[in-house]
Amino acid sequence: MLTEFEIQAISLSLKVAFSAVSFSLPLAIVTAWILARGNFYAKPLLDAIVHLPLVLPPVVIGYLLLIGFSQQGIIGAWLIEYLSVDISFSWQGAALASAIVAFPLMVRAIKLSIEAVDSKLEQAASTLGASPFKVFFTITLPLIVPGILSGVILAFARSLGEFGATITFVSNIPELTRTIPLAMYSFIQTPGAEQQALRLCLIAIGIALIALIGSYSLEQKMRRRIAHQH
Amino acid sequence: MKIKLSKQLAQYKLEIDTQISATGICVVFGRSGAGKTSMINMLAGIDTPDSGSFSIAGRCFYHSQQGINLAVHRREIGYVFQQARLFPHLNIEANLKYGYSAKQDPGSDFYQNIIQLLQLQNLLKRYPTDLSGGEMQRVAIGRALLRKPKLLLMDEPLSSLDLPRKLELIPYLAKLNQQLQLPILYVTHSLDEVLFLADEMLLLDQGKIVLQGDVETVWNNQKMQPWLQQNQLSAIVHGSICAQHQDYPLTALDLGAQQQLWVNKIDKTLGTNVRIRIYAKDVSLTLTRANTAETSIRNIFACSIADIIKSEQNVKIKLALADNFLWADITLWAFDELQLQLHQQLYAQIKGVSINNTDCALPQH
Numbered sequence: 001m002l003t004e005f006e007i008q009a010i011s012l013s014l015k016v017a018f019s020a021v022s023f024s025l026p027l028a029i030v031t032a033w034i035l036a037r038g039n040f041y042a043k044p045l046l047d048a049i050v051h052l053p054l055v056l057p058p059v060v061i062g063y064l065l066l067i068g069f070s071q072q073g074i075i076g077a078w079l080i081e082y083l084s085v086d087i088s089f090s091w092q093g094a095a096l097a098s099a100i101v102a103f104p105l106m107v108r109a110i111k112l113s114i115e116a117v118d119s120k121l122e123q124a125a126s127t128l129g130a131s132p133f134k135v136f137f138t139i140t141l142p143l144i145v146p147g148i149l150s151g152v153i154l155a156f157a158r159s160l161g162e163f164g165a166t167i168t169f170v171s172n173i174p175e176l177t178r179t180i181p182l183a184m185y186s187f188i189q190t191p192g193a194e195q196q197a198l199r200l201c202l203i204a205i206g207i208a209l210i211a212l213i214g215s216y217s218l219e220q221k222m223r224r225r226i227a228h229q230h
Numbered sequence: 231m232k233i234k235l236s237k238q239l240a241q242y243k244l245e246i247d248t249q250i251s252a253t254g255i256c257v258v259f260g261r262s263g264a265g266k267t268s269m270i271n272m273l274a275g276i277d278t279p280d281s282g283s284f285s286i287a288g289r290c291f292y293h294s295q296q297g298i299n300l301a302v303h304r305r306e307i308g309y310v311f312q313q314a315r316l317f318p319h320l321n322i323e324a325n326l327k328y329g330y331s332a333k334q335d336p337g338s339d340f341y342q343n344i345i346q347l348l349q350l351q352n353l354l355k356r357y358p359t360d361l362s363g364g365e366m367q368r369v370a371i372g373r374a375l376l377r378k379p380k381l382l383l384m385d386e387p388l389s390s391l392d393l394p395r396k397l398e399l400i401p402y403l404a405k406l407n408q409q410l411q412l413p414i415l416y417v418t419h420s421l422d423e424v425l426f427l428a429d430e431m432l433l434l435d436q437g438k439i440v441l442q443g444d445v446e447t448v449w450n451n452q453k454m455q456p457w458l459q460q461n462q463l464s465a466i467v468h469g470s471i472c473a474q475h476q477d478y479p480l481t482a483l484d485l486g487a488q489q490q491l492w493v494n495k496i497d498k499t500l501g502t503n504v505r506i507r508i509y510a511k512d513v514s515l516t517l518t519r520a521n522t523a524e525t526s527i528r529n530i531f532a533c534s535i536a537d538i539i540k541s542e543q544n545v546k547i548k549l550a551l552a553d554n555f556l557w558a559d560i561t562l563w564a565f566d567e568l569q570l571q572l573h574q575q576l577y578a579q580i581k582g583v584s585i586n587n588t589d590c591a592l593p594q595h
Binding site: 142 | 274276301302303304305306307308309311313315317318319328329373374377
């Protein structure tokens with residue numbers, strides 16, 4: 001039913017999006033917690049930096065990544081020398097681009113849910129002898145699961161749709177970096193491939209719908225489980 | 231327990247310097263904004279005082295000069311808040327066991343005892359959302375106790391409940407006080423809770439302790455007047471059950487000096503100590519003793535006038551009666567016609583039916 005080319009694009013897209021989301025999630029939770037609860041001088045600056053990818057043109061991000069992470073780039077050269085990892089023109093590079101572009105969306109959703117946690121519950125937990133560490137993992141974290149979930153879904157969706165930063169940073173290489181949007185772009189550029197473009201378009205819509213419906217029902221279930229008492 | 235704390239608050243400076251006994255319920259009483267919650271928040275470590283010290287049985291929790299300030303979770307001080315603050319994502323059993331480590335006392339039946347004392351058996355598998363306000367507060371109390379605190383702080387734990395729930399919870403609190411050797415600091419602005427629960431009482435106003443002592447002494451003190459008048463002026467008398475009426479549902483209390491007070495039946499054994507609240511509106515005065523065969527009044531006491539407080543509407547007379555005090559509310563008209571004087575001997579009449587079980591408590595200590 002699906003052509004090999006389509007299967008390649010789909011699996012590459014999913015792989016890129018999954019890695020982008022799972023690797024940036026812990027950092028997003030920490031960042032969201034600092035932004036929600038922290039009280040320090042440089043907070044507005046941190047907030048601005050976190051939100052920058054949301055407002056910058058993706059091509060700018062791709063360009064910056066190219067400067068930083070290409071084989072000649074400062075970080076890229078370091079990675080090759082000390083860790084023997086080269087992420088330029090690879091699916092890992094596409095994942096990095098997706099992660100950066102999706103990061104603010106994830107942080108925002110999680111930050112909102114942390115702000116909604118009743119700090120009186122955390123206070124009660126500490127009077128019961130729980131260290132701040134225990135309070136976070138037994139009270140705060142379980143209560144923000146719905147927020148984390150919606151952040152993950154948003155970031156996942158944004159990753160699937162990532163185009164500008166990816167094509168700038170890791171180019172459009174079949175089997176390596178040609179995700180669904182890039183594949184579609186190629187079809188549109190090719191005369192007579194309108195039908196293939198349309199098929200990919202429908203596939204993209206299908207994936208998005210499945211993800212959204214799945215996340216909605218999961219979130220409902222979570223919310224019921226941790227329904228607030230007031 | 232030694233407390234010496236000071237902290238500048240928005241309106242005034244909180245300054246507390248006192249000692250509180252190691253068992254029983256000490257009620258911290260005062261109007262809202264008097265600094266009651268600020269005080270116990272500092273004891274719990276939630277707020278930090280500007281200076282002072284705080285220790286229980288020689289163990290120091292806070293000492294500004296020695297730089298000691300134990301974090302909340304290291305203080306071993308239980309806290310029951312106004313709202314139960316149960317963790318919504320955990321069931322009741324998990325809530326109860328949150329601060330409880332069974333490893334610390336293997337083979338102990340402490341957990342079972344608390345469950346039984348607060349009757350939580352049937353709630354264990356349920357979630358906080360399924361519980362009534364009274365049940366939630368019972369769980370919160372159990373959860374705080376299972377932490378095995380050295381001191382239990384309770385911040386108006388009944389104020390969020392309606393009257394039937396309050397009455398339902400009070401016996402649990404009294405039982406708790408009786409069965410556990412644990413000092414409890416109980417914040418409230420309800421006189422009912424003072425009457426039913428307090429062993430000791432501490433009156434706080436503008437961040438300072440105005441009065442401290444046993445309930446009868448503080449209640450009957452001049453400085454309690456403003457609080458008592460806000461509701462209805464009343465006095466607390468203490469006595470012990472000395473007789474049950476053979477034919478009628480009435481109980482006689484011995485107030486000392488051969489004075490007997492008949493009240494609605496209290497179903498306890500002879501000799502039980504009782505604390506009774508008598509409202510000033512239920513006390514009337516006569517100059518000569520009425521013959522009990524000719525009046526419906528059962529309680530007539532010889533007493534003397536200890537104080538007279540005149541206001542525009544009425545006169546409040548404080549009466550000394552054995553080692554108790556009473557308040558009587560009379561009109562200016564009656565006051566002038568009877569020509570009452572300080573230290574004058576006269577008779578107080580109290581309607582026995584006006585005293586029922588919401589006015590009588592059984593002190594635990």
